[in-house]
Amino acid sequence: MGYINKQGTIKSIIQRLKMAGCVFAEEEAQLLISEAETLDELFKMVDKRVLGLPIEHILGWADFCGIRIDIATGVFVPRRRTEFLVEKAADCIFQGGIVVDLCCGSGAIGVAIAKAVGCINLYATDIDPIAVQCAQRNILKINGQVYEGDLYNPLPVKIRRRVDMIVANAPYVPTESIKFLPQDFRNHESRIALDGGDDGLSIQRRVVSESSVWLAQGGHILVETSKLQAHRTIEIFTQNGFSTRLEYNAELDAYIVIGEKA
Ligand SMILES: C[S@@+](CC[C@H](N)C(=O)[O-])C[C@H]1O[C@@H](n2cnc3c(N)ncnc32)[C@H](O)[C@@H]1O
Structure with a gap:
């Protein structure tokens, strides 16, 4: 997260996610920020989410029963x-x-x-x-x-x-x-x-x-x-x-x- 130095960047990511219909925009923004290693990677991840890719497919993992489960693209996300x-x-x-x-x-x-x-x-x-x-x-x-x-x-x-x-x-x-x-x-x-x-x-x-x-x-x-x-x-x-x-x-x-x- 050290690569983000402007609070405005975080706000604009949350705003984009909200406008795309993400109900948990703040939470998702934090997840994407903590997973991305560069600003460029973060923006690419946000673009994918805005296009409707499930957050778990973007992160490559899902939390299930408190366990981090690897999730490949296309694989069913455990509910x-x-x-x-x-x-x-x-x-x-x-x-x-x-x-x-x-x-x-x-x-x-x-x-x-x-x-x-x-x-x-x-x-x-x-x-x-x-x-x-x-x-x-x-x-x-x-x-x-x-x-x-x-x-x-x-x-x-x-x-x-x-x-x-x-x-x-x-x-x-x-x-x-x-x-x-x-x-x-x-x-x-x-x-x-x-x-x-x-x-x-x-x-x-x-x-x-x-x-x-x-x-x-x-x-x-x-x-x-x-x-x-x-x-x-x-x-x-x-x-x-x-x-x-x-x-x-x-x-x-x-x-x-x-x-x-x-
Ligand atoms: C609703 S998903 C559930 C996946 C997992 N059990 C979970 O809860 O996260 C159903 C899974 O059944 C698999 N599937 C569908 N038909 C099947 C079959 N005839 N034999 C084995 N697996 C099948 C699909 O590939 C898919 O991974």
């Missing part, structure tokens, strides 16, 4: 509401347990569970090679494994029927609703990270129906959903034989369905 999934997951798992993070994106969920619990055996998968590379950077730090492929397909056979917990924040936006998402995310996160099919639940259905091959007896599966979809997510769980409950966090507006394998 604050998903911290509730981590909280509930940490309640269901024990140290040394086997955890599978499906549709892992940057790997934020698995990393945060590991941090909360102390030590887990983490296996994560994602279909997007860019997300997998990004997750590798985050997850290798905690000695987890990251695989590229469709849901459970790339997981090693040795963990079949031994998994203590599956967590998934799979895409759950109905295809037709993608156009209503905030522009920052709609334009800069990959479509495959958002699109949950006609009713938004097509990937969740597969996550739940294919889980019994992997879960140990008494194992848990936790899936993030939305207010509108929660009853249908619950239905998917019960149809697949899980004893099921819904957890809700009003502050984060977060809905998690938790199933336990009998």
